Amino acid sequence: MKIAVLGGDGFVGWPTVLHLSQAGHEVHIVDNLSRRWIDTELGVQSLTPMDSIQERCRVWRELTGIHLRFHLIDVAREYERFKNWLAEERPAAIIHFAEQRAAPYSMKSDRHKSYTVDNNVSATHNVLNAMVAADLDAHLVHLGTMGVYGYGTVRATIPEGYLPVGIKTDEGAVEEREILYPANPGSVYHMTKCLDQLLFQFYAKNDSLRITDLHQGIVWGTNTAETKMHEQLINRFDYDGDYGTVLNRFLIQAAVGYPLTVHGTGGQTRAFIHIQDSVRCIELALKSPPEAGERVKIFNQATETHRVRDLAELVAKMTGAKVACQPNPRKEADENELSVCNKQFLALGLDPIRLEEGLLTEVIDVARKYAYRIDKTRIPCVSGWTKERNAAINVQPGSPRLTAVS
Numbered sequence: 001m002k003i004a005v006l007g008g009d010g011f012v013g014w015p016t017v018l019h020l021s022q023a024g025h026e027v028h029i030v031d032n033l034s035r036r037w038i039d040t041e042l043g044v045q046s047l048t049p050m051d052s053i054q055e056r057c058r059v060w061r062e063l064t065g066i067h068l069r070f071h072l073i074d075v076a077r078e079y080e081r082f083k084n085w086l087a088e089e090r091p092a093a094i095i096h097f098a099e100q101r102a103a104p105y106s107m108k109s110d111r112h113k114s115y116t117v118d119n120n121v122s123a124t125h126n127v128l129n130a131m132v133a134a135d136l137d138a139h140l141v142h143l144g145t146m147g148v149y150g151y152g153t154v155r156a157t158i159p160e161g162y163l164p165v166g167i168k169t170d171e172g173a174v175e176e177r178e179i180l181y182p183a184n185p186g187s188v189y190h191m192t193k194c195l196d197q198l199l200f201q202f203y204a205k206n207d208s209l210r211i212t213d214l215h216q217g218i219v220w221g222t223n224t225a226e227t228k229m230h231e232q233l234i235n236r237f238d239y240d241g242d243y244g245t246v247l248n249r250f251l252i253q254a255a256v257g258y259p260l261t262v263h264g265t266g267g268q269t270r271a272f273i274h275i276q277d278s279v280r281c282i283e284l285a286l287k288s289p290p291e292a293g294e295r296v297k298i299f300n301q302a303t304e305t306h307r308v309r310d311l312a313e314l315v316a317k318m319t320g321a322k323v324a325c326q327p328n329p330r331k332e333a334d335e336n337e338l339s340v341c342n343k344q345f346l347a348l349g350l351d352p353i354r355l356e357e358g359l360l361t362e363v364i365d366v367a368r369k370y371a372y373r374i375d376k377t378r379i380p381c382v383s384g385w386t387k388e389r390n391a392a393i394n395v396q397p398g399s400p401r402l403t404a405v406s
């Protein structure tokens with residue numbers, strides 16, 4: 001099948017490209033390389049040395065004989081070019097990763113908020129708009145986030161996208177409905193993912209587009225079977241305060257002898273998935289598209305939940321690292337419970353990779369190997385959600401406060 005991977009140069013996109021290519025699909029990468037520009041803006045780099053996308057594709061071809069095509073297109077800003085490309089190539093499936101994906105980056109300043117909204121909402125709308133304009137009956141698979149549900153404690157398992165409700169009619173009867181689970185974004189980034197959901201709902205209803213939205217948990221790990229095939233196929237690996245995700249950051253911090261930065265009490269419970277499972281889930285979703293006219297299919301793409309301080313303790317126990325509590329840059333509940341339904345992927349055959357020491361050690365080994373590339377001053381989170389949070393985390397701008405080292 002011909003597949004377009006929008007954002008195929010990114011952390012989840014690149015291993016997905018390789019996996020689908022290895023499985024025999026004709027893969028086209030569409031990316032504007034904005035993520036690489038953001039590295040330059042922030043003065044950071046991936047822990048792992050990434051080659052250019054063209055070089056990565058060349059190495060893959062040399063290794064496997066398979067041609068990956070790369071197209072430098074900004075999906076948010078170059079609507080006509082993207083539409084014409086889509087109309088010409090006519091992929092059978094489109095995987096949409098092409099968004100600014102870091103909550104802290106989205107909260108850095110008013111400029112970053114505007115950029116994240118403009119980029120993400122326009123990118124998603126342009127994809128949908130172009131599919132209709134090009135009369136393309138492709139299956140669109142979008143990477144959303146568990147964060148659309150919010151992290152308030154509800155003593156009920158979070159269903160996969162839709163919530164059954166009873167609506168009391170004017171006559172006093174109760175009508176059963178399934179509605180989108182109430183959106184409760186915790187950052188501007190998460191807000192864009194909530195807006196994406198509405199765009200999908202409208203285009204599925206109005207134009208019968210076939211859409212799957214994957215509400216993904218926090219991705220951890222770095223390698224997949226394919227990225228391990230050659231040093232130059234290595235995946236990107238973010239450790240900085242804006243783009244590094246919590247468990248990966250703990251593992252890197254442990255590898256370089258930096259205290260594990262727990263925000264607040266570390267009582268936040270989050271959903272997680274290993275990068276290899278993330279890639280597998282996308283493949284499973286591709287094999288199970290909705291019918292035209294069906295509502296948007298929503299899967300929870302997460303395999304387990306953990307409390308942040310428990311993860312810190314686990315990594316500290318494994319490595320001897322210290323734990324340091326930092327004032328929380330985010331405006332969120334100090335403690336929350338989280339239970340997530342993921343029955344659909346299990347029913348499709350997903351056999352989840354569990355968080356266990358072997359895999360954690362593998363990540364630490366990668367981190368140790370490239371430790372010389374780490375700029376420790378970039379590790380702390382310096383983007384506060386409000387002026388008050390900014391004041392609490394930064395003694396002076398760019399100088400985060402660590403407390404309670406244990």
Ligand SMILES: NC(=O)c1ccc[n+]([C@@H]2O[C@H](COP(=O)([O-])OP(=O)(O)OC[C@H]3O[C@@H](n4cnc5c(N)ncnc54)[C@H](O)[C@@H]3O)[C@@H](O)[C@H]2O)c1
Nearest residue numbers: 007009010011012031032033034035075076098101143219
């Ligand atoms: N990494 C995680 O832990 C995680 C968790 C939940 C959901 N997600 C979602 O998965 C998707 C991929 O995440 P990731 O970690 O690979 O992010 P990433 O930033 O590494 O990759 C995103 C890619 O999209 C490209 N891109 C951004 N805007 C674009 C545009 N307008 N036109 C073309 N290309 C554009 C970037 O250059 C980058 O290569 C995101 O949508 C994210 O919200 C990621």
